Amino acid sequence: MDRTQIDQMDLRINHLGASLYFDANTLAHAGAAGFSDFFVLYAGGRAGVMGDVTAEQVCSAFGFFDPGLVGKVWPKVLEAARPSEIASVFAAAMAHAAEQTWNADASATVVRLGTTVADSVAALGMPLFTGWRGLPRPDSATGAAALVVHTLRELRGDVHIQSVAASGMAPIEAEVATRRGTAGLEMHGWRGEFPDHEPFLEPFAAVEAQTSERMQRIYTAALTDAELDQLADAVTSLVPTP
Numbered sequence: 001m002d003r004t005q006i007d008q009m010d011l012r013i014n015h016l017g018a019s020l021y022f023d024a025n026t027l028a029h030a031g032a033a034g035f036s037d038f039f040v041l042y043a044g045g046r047a048g049v050m051g052d053v054t055a056e057q058v059c060s061a062f063g064f065f066d067p068g069l070v071g072k073v074w075p076k077v078l079e080a081a082r083p084s085e086i087a088s089v090f091a092a093a094m095a096h097a098a099e100q101t102w103n104a105d106a107s108a109t110v111v112r113l114g115t116t117v118a119d120s121v122a123a124l125g126m127p128l129f130t131g132w133r134g135l136p137r138p139d140s141a142t143g144a145a146a147l148v149v150h151t152l153r154e155l156r157g158d159v160h161i162q163s164v165a166a167s168g169m170a171p172i173e174a175e176v177a178t179r180r181g182t183a184g185l186e187m188h189g190w191r192g193e194f195p196d197h198e199p200f201l202e203p204f205a206a207v208e209a210q211t212s213e214r215m216q217r218i219y220t221a222a223l224t225d226a227e228l229d230q231l232a233d234a235v236t237s238l239v240p241t242p
Helices: 003-022 024-032 038-050 055-062 067-080 083-101 104-119 127-133 141-167 171-176 182-187 198-222 225-237
Strands: none
Touching: 003 024, 003 083, 003 141, 003 198, 003 225, 024 038, 024 083, 038 055, 038 067, 038 083, 038 127, 055 067, 055 127, 067 083, 083 141, 104 127, 104 141, 104 198, 104 225, 127 141, 141 171, 141 198, 171 182, 171 198
């Protein structure tokens, strides 16, 4: 498998993981467990795998959210429940959502090979990836695949944050240079006058290339070419085509 194909597989994993955040089945399952506020569910659910952390620690792990927004949401998280409890509910809700629609055979392959990839990584400076990798998984292949997909999504996220930090770019500078631009900044809670994106396009392109190169090395070191093809096919087949 060439590097472009690995990038495409990694991108699909990223999109699949994100889609579970907003899936109606995820939200309904979490709501039935007492967590109907999406912002509390998202923040506490993603970051709660790190334990009972502070808002500043959440900002460090999330990377691109406005600290002011996190500072407003995190007290609500702590009022709702312990973050580690919310993380368990969020993981169970995403697993439940995958169990409704994901393909079981493809899921089994994703669990088997995705776990090999995740277990191969020495988690240096990767708090979200490490936390999600350590969660217990459901017995069902589809439910387990949801957690494996999200673990691999957080792996790329942590690698990307490391790349941004190493570049010297500030989070707002990196975010304004993405394809989403100011829309991405607003989605992550930033307000006010934003910096011009032009000076950051070239350094951010280098950051993205570094992130992709590291992910390519992780996948190719953990799996054979045949296994990479199997994983890519399974990732493509997880969700039925309408």
